[in-house]
Structures are given as C-alpha cells and as structure tokens.
Amino acid sequence: MRRGIVSATGMTLGVLVAANSAAHEGEVHRDEAAATAPPSAAALAERPRRLPDGELYLPKTAQHLLGIRTQPWSAAMTVPVSLVAEVQAQPAAAVTITAPEPGRLESGEGGGSWPLPGRTVHAGDVLAWLSPQIPQRDAARRRALVADLDQQLVIANLNVDRLGLQGAVNADQKVATGNIYLEQAVAERDALLHQRELVAQSLNDRVPLRALVSGRVQAATARAGDVVAAGQVLFQLVDGSRSRLVAISFDPELGERVRGAKLRLDAATEAALVYRGEEPLAGTPGWRLLFDLAQGAALSPGQLVEVRVEAAVDGVATLPAGACALEADGTAVAWVHRAPERFAPLRLKSCAGGVQLAQGDRLVTQGAGLLSQYR
Secondary structure: OHHHHHHHHHHHHHHHHHHHHHHOOOOOOOOHHHHOOOOOHHHHHOOOEEOOOOOEEOOHHHHHHHOOEEEEOOOOOEEEEEEEEEEEEOHHHEEEEEOOOOEEEEEOHHHOOOOOOOOEEOOOOEEEEEEEOOOHHHHHHHHHHHHHHHHHHHHHHHHHHHHHHHHHHHHHOOOOOOOOHHHHHHHHHHHHHHHHHHHHHHHHOOEEEEOOOOEEEEEEOOOOOOEEOOOOEEEEEEOOOOEEEEEEEOOOOHHHHEEEEEEEOOOOOEEEEEEEEEEEOOOOOOEEEEEEEOOOOOOOOOOEEEEEEEEEOOOEEEOOOOOEEEOOOOOEEEEEEEEOOEEEEEEEOOOOOEEEOOOOOEEEEEOHHHHOOOO
C-alpha cells in the first residue's frame, strides 16, 4: 500500500513538471537582475536634472528639442513702449499769412471760392487779394506827389530831347563833343518815371496774398469783403508731408531712454520717426515727447496715431516677453544661461516686477516655462 502511494506521488510531480515545462515553452525571459540594474554613468550624464545648488543641467540636445532661446542682457537693451500721439505740423512746415497793411479782402485768382480749411494749395497760389485802405490825408498826399512827379517828368523829357538833338547835330558836323549830360538826363528821367509808377500803383493796385508752402489750409480766419488791419492773421497753411507727432508720457525717465521710434500705419506697415526731445506739460504733470517723420506720409493735423518707442533698459528693468515662468508653487522665476548646459533660476516677486541682471548675462526668452517643469 505504501509503495502505491509513493508511485502516485511521483506520477503527480511528473505531471506538474511536464505541465510547467509546456507552459513556458517558446517564451524568452529577461534576467531579473539585469532589469533592476542601475543606469550607467553615461546615461545619467545625459539626463536633465536639478543640481544641488538649484541650477538646472540641460544637455545641448535637449535644449534644441525644447527650442530654448536666450538673449544677452546689456545696458543698451531696449523694450517696446506703445504711446498714442497727435499729429501736428512741424514748425517749419506751418505758415501763417497775415495782412501786410490795412485793406479790404477780395477773392483769389479768377474770382474763385474763398479758400476754406482742408483745401489743398500749392506754393505760389494766390489765396486772396488785398485792396489797401488808404486814409484820405495819405491818399491826397500821394496824389499830390504824382502830380509833382508828372511835372518833373515833363522837364526831364525836354532835357533829354534837347541833349539828344545837340548830339545829333555834332554827329553831322563830325565833331566829337563827348556829351556826357545826355546819359545823365536819361537816367534821371527813368528814375522819376519808376517812382511815379510806384506811387500811382499804391493808390489803385491790389496786393496778392500767396501761399508760401504747398499743403492744406488749416485755418481761414477772414472772409472775402472783410476789412482787416495790418498784421492780422488771415490764413494758416500746413505741409502734410512734414508732420510732428506729440505723445504724452508720465514717465520722467522715458525721454532719456528713447533709442528709436516707429509710426504704426497699419498692421504690416511702419514708418521711422526721429526723436526731437521732450518738454513739460503746462499746468499739469507729464511730458510731451516730440517725434518727426523721417519720410513723408499721408497724415492730417489732429489725427491720433500709435507710436512704438524702443526704450533702453539698464540695471533693474521689466522682463522681455516670454522670459518669465511660474514654478509649481506659483513663484515667478526667470532663467539665466550661466554655462553651455547650466541654467540658474532667478526668483522674482512677480512677472510684472523688475529684475536685476549683470552686464553680459544671457536671459532665456523662449522656453522658460519648460525649464521650470524639471524638478
């Protein structure tokens, strides 16, 4: 009976061994010791990791994959500042036309319509005529002067004729007298004739009021038929191709930090501006920043435009866009590229606050958020 039990037990173990062998037939098993072996030193060296001093080690291959971009920080670094500016005329392009003397205004060339604000004019165009208004006493004095000049011209003409005849007789007799008095008499007669024309013209002629620059009429303070005084402002002209942009700023240091400016004409077009300086606002805090267009543009006085100023930053300044990231605990941080594969975190109070950097530091401007994800 005992022999039968042993035989049965042996048969059972044989079946189990056979079953176990059949179950693993054709399978490849990994060495458990090899699976749990630590990575090699070379593999660890190529993995991004935080170093004990808090800096991040990031191989160059990983930098390329993450698209990390840096920018050198210097005293000449600039940040964009957007301002709203009003278009005005440059002082040299704004012309005021005044009445040279008292008189009555008349319409310009061809009796056309009176030039109103917004009308385009060209240099030399007659905007209006001024008929001088002469006081009666002055007009009587001028008429008397004309009569006196007429009398002097009669005598002057007689002298010229007499000396001319005398010279002709001497020429027939072939006598060279060298009469020099004839030329003097002719010069005196011509001078009297010119003087008489000027005085007579002052009594009857009109004075043309011409446009001194090409542009537009900005203001017309008088109308045809008005009687104006000497020096009274009649027209204001502006040359639209020479515009000045005036922007208001409340930053006392912005004017000193301007390194360049552009006028934003549309979403894809900008025009270069020349910075002329700043001046304080009258009776209120703030400064007026003055810019001139480097090239002509179709602008009208009073128009509001956008000006993008490049302002220099030094020492403590606002971070460029993309340079600030948030850590897992919500702390703002910027990354400085200390070495080819080392990045140091720079803790900030907020992304809107200032940052203190040294000359030559390279600041991460693209991919800072990816660096902050490494623990």
